Amino acid sequence: MAREIETKCLHLEEEEGCSENYGAISYPIYQTATYAHPGVGQSTGYDYTRLQNPTREHLEKVVASLENGVDALALSTGMAAIALMMELFEPGDHLIVDSDLYGGSIRLFQNVSAKNGISFSHIDCYKEDIETYINGQTKAVYIETPTNPMMNVTDIEELAKITRKHNLLLIVDNTFLSPYFQNPLELGADIVVHSGSKYLGGHNDTLAGFLVTNRDDISERLRFLIKTTGAGLAPLDSWLLLRGIKTLGIRMEKAQENAMRIADWLLGRKAVTRVIYPGLTKHPGYAIMKKQARGFGAMLTFQVESKEFALAILEKVRMIKYAESLGGVETLITYPVTQTHADVPLEIRERNGITDSTLRLSVGIENIKDLLGELGQVFDAIERS
Numbered sequence: 001m002a003r004e005i006e007t008k009c010l011h012l013e014e015e016e017g018c019s020e021n022y023g024a025i026s027y028p029i030y031q032t033a034t035y036a037h038p039g040v041g042q043s044t045g046y047d048y049t050r051l052q053n054p055t056r057e058h059l060e061k062v063v064a065s066l067e068n069g070v071d072a073l074a075l076s077t078g079m080a081a082i083a084l085m086m087e088l089f090e091p092g093d094h095l096i097v098d099s100d101l102y103g104g105s106i107r108l109f110q111n112v113s114a115k116n117g118i119s120f121s122h123i124d125c126y127k128e129d130i131e132t133y134i135n136g137q138t139k140a141v142y143i144e145t146p147t148n149p150m151m152n153v154t155d156i157e158e159l160a161k162i163t164r165k166h167n168l169l170l171i172v173d174n175t176f177l178s179p180y181f182q183n184p185l186e187l188g189a190d191i192v193v194h195s196g197s198k199y200l201g202g203h204n205d206t207l208a209g210f211l212v213t214n215r216d217d218i219s220e221r222l223r224f225l226i227k228t229t230g231a232g233l234a235p236l237d238s239w240l241l242l243r244g245i246k247t248l249g250i251r252m253e254k255a256q257e258n259a260m261r262i263a264d265w266l267l268g269r270k271a272v273t274r275v276i277y278p279g280l281t282k283h284p285g286y287a288i289m290k291k292q293a294r295g296f297g298a299m300l301t302f303q304v305e306s307k308e309f310a311l312a313i314l315e316k317v318r319m320i321k322y323a324e325s326l327g328g329v330e331t332l333i334t335y336p337v338t339q340t341h342a343d344v345p346l347e348i349r350e351r352n353g354i355t356d357s358t359l360r361l362s363v364g365i366e367n368i369k370d371l372l373g374e375l376g377q378v379f380d381a382i383e384r385s
């Protein structure tokens with residue numbers, strides 16, 4: 001019987017029952033660079049940690065099981081994962097990518113991949129007709145859903161019908177919802193990307209990235225690339241990710257509950273001109289979210305009446321931290337135009353509606369009374385001044 005996801009966060013079914021490692025409940029950190037060979041031409045299965053390390057391998061199996069993939073690769077950061085994924089392509093290839101993406105992904109595509117002869121069409125995958133952008137060189141479609149930071153929702157299953165028909169890879173960055181709420185491979189994606197620095201790690205203390213696939217041929221190529229380019233996750237960081245993942249379910253539930261309350265609260269404030277959270281029934285992607293995800297996540301974007309109001313919020317928050325990143329237990333507030341999306345060309349930013357009064361909240365697991373208490377104080381203070 002297939003197990004439920006909270007259980008899969010704690011127990012790796014295929015490695016149960018064996019009493020290796022002295023029965024340790026927490027998987028050991030194999031802090032070793034290399035491994036002794038039992039004899040000439042023999043191997044313990046591990047030869048050198050760039051190729052593989054037991055702690056990293058254990059983590060990779062856990063993440064593969066959470067996303068129902070055949071293989072998962074753990075890398076040093078989310079960007080290392082995306083950069084490795086881009087090595088699947090050749091000069092001359094063309095990719096269709098969401099116009100609203102994590103800013104670092106756009107920077108990589110435009111400044112590194114483009115230099116390597118790969119071209120991109122940045123389109124709104126949630127509403128534009130993908131087929132009109134496909135040409136003979138097109139090899140893949142790369143999306144986030146919900147997108148960062150505008151929370152646009154793409155129907156993965158519908159998109160997969162098109163990518164299958166044209167023999168394109170469908171790659172989904174699933175960082176925002178985590179495997180707890182959404183499994184793109186089940187909906188037809190070929191590769192799932194995660195910044196493990198976010199919900200999977202979950203504690204704002206470790207960086208990591210993942211590539212998960214359900215195709216053996218892709219897994220084989222990625223395995224060759226990771227051992228060749230060398231950005232595999234270190235043993236200690238692999239262990240920190242394993243530890244973070246154990247509580248993924250309860251963290252996601254609590255953070256989502258808080259996000260819903262904050263979205264409602266923001267809707268009631270005069271200074272707030274727009275609240276973008278896919279858990280609101282009025283959000284245009286709500287019905288698709290209901291169909292393809294098990295939850296709405298804890299990321300929300302909102303706009304206030306002026307740039308000055310937005311900056312004043314950033315100045316005045318105390319417990320809520322004005323910081324980059326997301327997906328940890330602590331609530332963070334981000335200003336996309338100068339932080340996550342600073343390097344995104346203005347025309348793309350403007351088209352997406354990322355303005356100088358746009359703020360993004362990564363809602364954590366604090367008591368909601370304290371979160372609303374602080375937001376209330378901050379808003380009241382700005383309105384009084």
Ligand SMILES: *Cc1c(COP(=O)(O)O)cnc(C)c1O
Pocket residue numbers: 077078079080102104105144148173175176194195196197198207208209326
């Ligand atoms: C943070 C992030 C990344 C990049 O991950 P790092 O671990 O910071 O390198 C990629 N995609 C999304 C959606 C992210 O939020």
